[in-house]
Amino acid sequence: xxxxxxxxxxxxxxxxxxxxxxxxxxxxxxxLQTALPVGSAEILHIERAxxxxxxxxxxxxxxxxxxxxxxxxxxxARRLRQTLHRLTLAVDELSRGHYSTRVPALGAGTxxxxxxxxxxxMAARLDAVEENxxxxxxxxxxxxxxxxxxxxxxxxxxxxxVIEPEAAMPILAGQTIRLSRLADDISExxxxxxxxLPVELRPTSVRDLLDSTLxxxxxxxxxxxxxxxxxxxxxxxPIIHADPDRLxxxxxxxLSNALRHxxxxxxxxxxxxxxxxxxxxxxxxxxxxxxxxDQARLFERFxxxxxxxxxxxxxxxxxxxxxxxxxxAHGGTMAATSEGPGRGAVFxxxxxxxTVER
Numbered sequence: 222x223x224x225x226x227x228x229x230x231x232x233x234x235x236x237x238x239x240x241x242x243x244x245x246x247x248x249x250x251x252x253l254q255t256a257l258p259v260g261s262a263e264i265l266h267i268e269r270a271x272x273x274x275x276x277x278x279x280x281x282x283x284x285x286x287x288x289x290x291x292x293x294x295x296x297x298a299r300r301l302r303q304t305l306h307r308l309t310l311a312v313d314e315l316s317r318g319h320y321s322t323r324v325p326a327l328g329a330g331t332x333x334x335x336x337x338x339x340x341x342x343m344a345a346r347l348d349a350v351e352e353n354x355x356x357x358x359x360x361x362x363x364x365x366x367x368x369x370x371x372x373x374x375x376x377x378x379x380x381x382x383v384i385e386p387e388a389a390m391p392i393l394a395g396q397t398i399r400l401s402r403l404a405d406d407i408s409e410x411x412x413x414x415x416x417x418l419p420v421e422l423r424p425t426s427v428r429d430l431l432d433s434t435l436x437x438x439x440x441x442x443x444x445x446x447x448x449x450x451x452x453x454x455x456x457x458x459p460i461i462h463a464d465p466d467r468l469x470x471x472x473x474x475x476l477s478n479a480l481r482h483x484x485x486x487x488x489x490x491x492x493x494x495x496x497x498x499x500x501x502x503x504x505x506x507x508x509x510x511x512x513x514x515d516q517a518r519l520f521e522r523f524x525x526x527x528x529x530x531x532x533x534x535x536x537x538x539x540x541x542x543x544x545x546x547x548x549x550a551h552g553g554t555m556a557a558t559s560e561g562p563g564r565g566a567v568f569x570x571x572x573x574x575x576t577v578e579r
Contacts (some may be wrong), residue, residue: 446485
């Protein structure tokens with residue numbers, strides 16, 4: 222504000238100086254063009270009247286201009302201070318971890334409104350990250366609670382002599398393995414989402430990959446009473462640049478997920494086809510399916526489409542997250558579709574095809 226006042230005063234002084242120096246001279250020149258004698262009392266009186274009127278007009282005009290300019294400058298400066306104060310308060314609240322804070326519409330110009338919109342967008346993203354963190358901690362606590370409670374109960378039962386150690390050992394070993402697997406899954410999903418999982422790409426036959434996967438899982442499906450079918454007849458197998466071990470891990474996660482969600486007597490199908498330069502591998506089942514609302518969250522950590530299902534039989538809720546991250550590392554995509562609860566689900570992997578086939 223002080224700088225603006227200095228500029229206004231400098232302008233006023235310049236205008237006054239120029240008017241005082243130029244105005245009387247021009248007026249005197251035109252006055253001499255009249256029939257009045259030079260140096261007469263009439264000319265002197267007219268020139269004095271002109272100077273007095275000019276001084277009065279300049280004085281009043283400058284005072285009014287300075288007052289108006291000062292008022293406008295004060296209001297703009299006050300409005301700017303209030304706007305910056307709101308932004309400062311919002312940033313301070315965000316720094317305290319209150320990510321639900323939003324900056325209201327400022328109406329203080331395009332630049333400040335754009336800054337407020339950017340700040341609100343950042344706050345919304347931080348709020349979403351914080352919500353994911355809280356949900357992750359809550360889900361992690363839930364995951365740990367069941368095996369820890371089981372271990373604690375069986376240790377107490379053994380100490381009280383209610384159960385023999387030999388009978389408790391399989392349960393204790395199973396829960397210990399579950400905790401170990403959960404720790405490994407959490408570590409792996411964190412590395413996967415950060416893009417730190419090692420992937421060694423090399424030419425890989427899709428047919429060989431699917432055949433080995435089917436051979437590995439046939440016995441488990443047969444024991445569960447679920448049919449495992451294949452739907453691919455390839456005269457020449459498509460070749461993709463992939464890490465066979467990592468893709469086998471992805472297919473294993475999808476088949477394990479389909480097996481858990483398919484009742485005995487149901488069927489799971491592993492299929493493949495080529496569309497242009499893309500190879501599509503799909504795992505479909507006729508099991509429980511999921512809703513459109515659940516579809517958007519299927520690949521989130523610890524998410525389960527059916528929260529009522531027992532934790533013992535539903536897996537850690539991390540396999541799909543890891544699988545999508547691994548497919549991304551191969552330059553592909555993964556999607557899931559379902560026509561609704563009870564109508565099965567289809568998980569589709571799309572990978573770029575290499576130029577060489579066999």
